[in-house]
Amino acid sequence: MNNHALDRLTGIFFVALGLAVVAGSWVMPRFEAQGASPYLAPGLTPGLIGIALGICGLILALRTKREDGAERSYWNTVIGTASNRNRAFAALALTLVYGAVLFGNVHFVLATFLFVFAFVCTFEVILKSEGSTHRAISTLIAAALLALVTSFGSYYVFQNLFLVRLP
Structure with a gap:
């Protein structure tokens, strides 16, 4: 086809x-x-x-x-190149794990922290593009900070501003 x-x-x-x-x-x-x-x-x-x-x-x-x-x-x-296929399947797998496994079974803050941290680490450390010369340690620290801000920030916004109870 x-x-x-x-x-x-x-x-x-x-x-x-x-x-x-x-x-x-x-x-x-x-x-x-x-x-x-x-x-x-x-x-x-x-x-x-x-x-x-x-x-x-x-x-x-x-x-x-x-x-x-x-x-x-x-x-x-x-989806033409192997690199793009790997990125697409990694994004799909991480999103499915977050939505189907973590969300609802683990507290929202922890689930969101793990998802954001794993997503950033996967794309910036494991599947990084050719020619990228940044250090993995600084990326892991940045990923952890981003995951912390995202998980607590989204929890606060949903719970206190939107008045939506999260698992």
Whole structure:
């Protein structure tokens, strides 16, 4: 399957996903009977995201080849090299471990600290680009500081400003 056909199938998938999200958000309760503003409906944000996802999928599905016959695809540049594939799979694996394993099983601050620290270390120490000459120790210290600020900062913002209880 060539890249153009793969883009078209992916676009169709995202259009269908966007429509499903919009349909799901539409049937969510609106609390109008209690006098709530329409902007407070819990389905508003998912509905807007579903619309955006559907539009992006439609653009991806309907775009054509360039006039010179070359394909308009990003797959070769994004996943074409071994280095890019390693980075994409590392990001996917780290995100899945955070979302499926750590989040909900470990306190939010610790889970977020481990995720951010592992992410920075993976990309800046293990998968660093060629020609990078920085030291690993300074990167580990910077990763730890970034993870501390991110985990405690996001915990504070969600708990105290957004009033969202975190696990």
